Amino acid sequence: MSIRGLFPIDKWDFKSESILMNLPDEDFAILSANQSEQPYSKGEVIFREGGYPTGIFYIKEGKVKKYKLIDGGEQIIYVANSGELIGYHAVLSEERFPDSAAALEESVVGFIPKEDFFEVLQRSNILSRRLLKTLSHEFTVLANGMTLFAQRSVRERLALQLIVLREKYKTNFKPGEPVEINLSREDLASLVGTAKENIVRILSEFKEKEILKTKGRKIVIYDVKKLIEIANYK
Amino acid sequence: MSIRGLFPIDKWDFKSESILMNLPDEDFAILSANQSEQPYSKGEVIFREGGYPTGIFYIKEGKVKKYKLIDGGEQIIYVANSGELIGYHAVLSEERFPDSAAALEESVVGFIPKEDFFEVLQRSNILSRRLLKTLSHEFTVLANGMTLFAQRSVRERLALQLIVLREKYKTNFKPGEPVEINLSREDLASLVGTAKENIVRILSEFKEKEILKTKGRKIVIYDVKKLIEIANYK
DNA sequence: ACGAAAAACTGAAAAAAGTCATTTTTTAGA
DNA sequence: TCTAAAAAATGACTTTTTTCAGTTTTTCGT
Numbered sequence: 242m243s244i245r246g247l248f249p250i251d252k253w254d255f256k257s258e259s260i261l262m263n264l265p266d267e268d269f270a271i272l273s274a275n276q277s278e279q280p281y282s283k284g285e286v287i288f289r290e291g292g293y294p295t296g297i298f299y300i301k302e303g304k305v306k307k308y309k310l311i312d313g314g315e316q317i318i319y320v321a322n323s324g325e326l327i328g329y330h331a332v333l334s335e336e337r338f339p340d341s342a343a344a345l346e347e348s349v350v351g352f353i354p355k356e357d358f359f360e361v362l363q364r365s366n367i368l369s370r371r372l373l374k375t376l377s378h379e380f381t382v383l384a385n386g387m388t389l390f391a392q393r394s395v396r397e398r399l400a401l402q403l404i405v406l407r408e409k410y411k412t413n414f415k416p417g418e419p420v421e422i423n424l425s426r427e428d429l430a431s432l433v434g435t436a437k438e439n440i441v442r443i444l445s446e447f448k449e450k451e452i453l454k455t456k457g458r459k460i461v462i463y464d465v466k467k468l469i470e471i472a473n474y475k
Numbered sequence: 476m477s478i479r480g481l482f483p484i485d486k487w488d489f490k491s492e493s494i495l496m497n498l499p500d501e502d503f504a505i506l507s508a509n510q511s512e513q514p515y516s517k518g519e520v521i522f523r524e525g526g527y528p529t530g531i532f533y534i535k536e537g538k539v540k541k542y543k544l545i546d547g548g549e550q551i552i553y554v555a556n557s558g559e560l561i562g563y564h565a566v567l568s569e570e571r572f573p574d575s576a577a578a579l580e581e582s583v584v585g586f587i588p589k590e591d592f593f594e595v596l597q598r599s600n601i602l603s604r605r606l607l608k609t610l611s612h613e614f615t616v617l618a619n620g621m622t623l624f625a626q627r628s629v630r631e632r633l634a635l636q637l638i639v640l641r642e643k644y645k646t647n648f649k650p651g652e653p654v655e656i657n658l659s660r661e662d663l664a665s666l667v668g669t670a671k672e673n674i675v676r677i678l679s680e681f682k683e684k685e686i687l688k689t690k691g692r693k694i695v696i697y698d699v700k701k702l703i704e705i706a707n708y709k
Numbered sequence: 710a711c712g713a714a715a716a717a718c719t720g721a722a723a724a725a726a727g728t729c730a731t732t733t734t735t736t737a738g739a
Numbered sequence: 740t741c742t743a744a745a746a747a748a749t750g751a752c753t754t755t756t757t758t759c760a761g762t763t764t765t766t767c768g769t
Binding site for chain 1 (some may be wrong): 716717718719
């Protein structure tokens with residue numbers, strides 16, 4: 242049995258992967274009609290907090306961070322993987338973007354104008370129903386995240402994030418091969434909600450416990466079970 | 476200009492108040508048909524984490540806390556006021572309740588079976604559209620909450636919660652009259668994500684600064700502006 | 710392959726938060 | 740109104756986290 246089976250990672254990881262999959266042909270045609278795609282290089286901003294949304298984004302390749310700017314620094318809220326949809330909250334709530342998005346690696350992102358998105362929402366209730374389900378699930382996951390921040394130590398939070406990130410970076414590696422997480426200490430710190438120095442310190446602790454190794458900025462995970470223990474993951 | 480006007484409290488406070496308001500008569504009739512209502516005394520549990528949802532709840536009178544159980548203690552996620560809808564996330568995501576709900580004071584709560592709720596969702600897209608908007612907004616607010624936990628000190632978090640709670644308890648008092656927040660130190664601690672001792676200590680700090688007074692368990696707020704400063708509220 | 714710039718790492722000290730034991734005050738029921 | 744139980748408040752102490760100043764290592768463009 243896989244770790245994935247034993248421990249429902251997605252309790253801590255909302256995914257919007259399936260929203261646009263297998264929609265009726267007509268709906269799909271509308272969404273495709275004016276769709277455009279664009280490559281983003283590492284670090285490039287896709288949309289910015291406070292901007293007016295003109296459509297939704299679909300990650301075709303790569304990984305994207307969603308983050309909020311906060312006194313000079315940033316707080317990463319979520320790492321979205323290829324296949325996922327981003328930017329639709331602001332479109333649906335008819336507000337400005339509450340957060341920014343930037344590529345974590347070379348990525349390709351598709352764009353669908355909000356008019357087309359709304360047209361499909363209007364036409365069929367399949368998309369509505371899926372979105373309601375996804376948004377409700379996301380709410381649940383975020384509430385878990387809040388509890389995590391409020392009740393767990395930095396060490397526990399880091400352990401859990403490493404488990405979640407390992408799942409995201411899994412796709413880049415062959416099964417059985419140890420997974421390498423390719424994220425700067427600064428981004429990792431921002432995701433965990435602490436300073437980069439603490440991440441470095443706790444990572445070397447984990448190295449001593451033979452949970453992982455670091456290769457420059459890459460973190461190679463060897464012992465997920467110990468991480469689960471440390472994360473006190475339930 | 477009111478504090479409310481100057482500072483958009485609802486950046487930190489999602490409200491589902493208007494979801495069922497002014498729906499088309501037919502939709503409203505369906506929702507009312509099998510609706511039932513029940514009084515809950517202070518502390519009484521309305522639904523429990525892990526249970527299977529059979530419908531959604533509407534707070535007619537009183538206040539309700541939504542919380543997650545976590546190693547013996549609890550983490551309060553949200554204080555819902557009269558007029559608000561709760562329990563619909565689990566119904567929409569077709570999962571079990573991710574959190575529990577209990578009355579914070581004598582309350583009256585209405586119950587609408589999920590079949591009726593789904594029927595209205597199916598019939599008209601007004602409710603769908605509203606829910607999509609509300610859920611997206613809630614997502615944004617929760618993400619703000621996460622950032623708060625991750626980046627702010629206990630003092631700042633408490634100050635902000637007092638501002639938000641003051642708005643909720645406002646309805647119980649005449650305009651101009653100082654607002655009394657009636658919440659145990661333990662619940663307040665759980666909402667802020669710290670131990671009750673810390674709440675007591677920071678509250679007495681605030682008393683010295685003439686921001687508030689305490690009357691037993693009640694907290695009377697006198698100087699919201701200072702709280703806003705401390706909360707570093709942007 | 711080289712060198713400058715960026716990122717990662719280290720140590721020490723200060724501040725913040727958490728814990729535990731105990732006293733005082735408040736609440737709620739008889 | 741009195742009293743027992745619950746909640747709030749206080750003090751001393753421990754642990755965790757933050758901060759700052761610096762060194763070493765890695766990365767990346769040429």
